[in-house]
Amino acid sequence: MKAVVLKSPFTVEVQEVPIPEISDPSDVLVRVERTAICGTDLHPYEGRLELEADLILGHEFIGTVEAVGNAVTQLREGDRVVASCVVSCGACYQCRRHQPGNCAGSRIFGLGIALGDLPGGQAEYVVVPSADISARKIPAGMETQDEDMLFAGDIMTTGFESVARAMQPGDTVAVVGAGAVGLCAAMAAKALGAAQVVVIDRVKERLKEAERYGAIAVDASEDDPADAVLDLTDWRGADVVVDAVGHESALVSAIALTRAGGTLSIPGVYTEEELTLPFSDLYLKGIKVEMGVAHITEYMDQVIALIQAGTLKPSGIVSHRMGLSEAPEAYRMFEAREATKIVLDPRS
Incomplete structure (x- = not known):
């Protein structure tokens, strides 16, 4: 074969x-x-x-x-x-x-x-x-x-789980990364009753696809994702943020987008043994973290x-x-x- x-x-x-x-x-x-x-x-x-x-x-x-x-x-x-x-x-x-x-x-x-x-x-x-x-x-x-x-x-089930385990109907969900898993997470968030779904990426074709699923697209090469999410949430931040990239820079960005008491969901795969993260932000904001093999x-x-x-x-x-x-x-x-x-x- x-x-x-x-x-x-x-x-x-x-x-x-x-x-x-x-x-x-x-x-x-x-x-x-x-x-x-x-x-x-x-x-x-x-x-x-x-x-x-x-x-x-x-x-x-x-x-x-x-x-x-x-x-x-x-x-x-x-x-x-x-x-x-x-x-x-x-x-x-x-x-x-x-x-x-x-x-x-x-x-x-x-x-x-x-x-x-x-x-x-x-x-x-x-x-x-x-x-x-x-x-x-x-x-x-x-x-x-x-x-x-x-x-x-x-990928569809991974994206679905990444929001199902973290969100409630009416939540604002932000997805960092409009690759396949990120787009599936955005699609699932809409299906599960999110009030707003924000998708952040730098690739315009992927952002257009996110818009076809009813998401608000933010081009990180042109706009500050944190400002965009804060503007959409009365300066609270997103209830749920999904790191669908699996890279330290995306994770740092995801932490910044998450509201106090919100949930950070990480379906992105990490193979690094160590990362440099703003741990004080995680702690002071009381962010819950959901991650691991789906x-x-x-x-x-x-x-x-x-x-x-x-x-x-x-x-x-x-x-x-x-x-x-x-x-x-x-x-x-x-x-x-x-x-x-x-x-x-x-x-x-």
């Missing part, structure tokens, strides 16, 4: 590798029909997350079940499924407390031995472990919404239902559709910020 393989920083190749096989009774084998490049994939691609050589990348994918382990009860051959990017055991202390992202045995597709040694989904086939917990059957009649359902396994399987069902109802339409963020064979160029474009979201077709 064809698969996108990381060779070294800034170098991926499409190679022929063996089709994976089911090794555990809880596994299913999925023939991948759509897969996507995620911002998290840039951590290994740019060399910020050191991984072993020849790793198959990717953790966003949908497809059809080709084979089923004998312990799987919720899925059968021929089912079309979307899988959570994070696989958890479903039985440990953390999972029983509905925090699967904190599962001691959690694994993430395409991020190497340190994160569970799961080959990724940027390939023609992928094995999904703990399938009854990790995968969801795509509802019948949703064949024309594959690109919406594709994102229920990661609890995808806790929110997937809600997100799928809202996609089915037409309330969430994350496919709008897709800027490019390319064949899996074009992955090296797709990664170059994505890393260069020439694309908001790229979907790859393993059949081409």
Whole structure:
């Protein structure tokens, strides 16, 4: 089968590798029909997350079940499924407390031995472990919404959780970063009843997309984001601020935008061991902080239902559709910020 393989920083190749096989009774084998490049994939691609050589990348994918382990009860051959990017055991202390992202045995597709040694989904086939917990059957009649359902396994659900865990209807929500997760967070905030959603970025095309979702766009290259948010909130600051970037500068900006007693939500991925932050602002303003690996399987069902109802339409963020064979160029474009979201077709 064809698969996108990381060779070294800034170098991926499409190679022929063996089709994976089911090794555990809880596994299913999925023939991948759509897969996507995620911002998290840039951590290994740019060399910020050191991984072993020849790793198959990717953790966003949908497809059809080709084979089923004998312990799987919720899925059968021929089912079309979307899988959570994070696989958890479903039985440990953390999972029983509905925090699967904190599962001691959690694994993430395409991020190497340190994160569970799961080959990724940027390939023609992928094995999904703990399938009854990790995968969801795509509802019948949703064949024309594959690109919406594709994102229920990661960015749409990550964006949804980032605001669902922090906001109340009527809140003002500010989102720092109009990449894929930031746009999904803005979309989710509107769906969950935010009175105002403010999206901050420097890329005009992304800000235009945010406006299409009903957000107020602030171009940080032209306006001071703090002044803009204060003007919109009677000088209180936003009730909820989402750092959807995962960079120290964005986090510092997010702290400045948050009102006293507000909540800072951090779905952006940080790999740095140390950051320099205005901790006195966090303390004196009494800001609550929500962060960590997303609890995808806790929110997937809600997100799928809202996609089915037409309330969430994350496919709008897709800027490019390319064949899996074009992955090296797709990664170059994505890393260069020439694309908001790229979907790859393993059949081409």
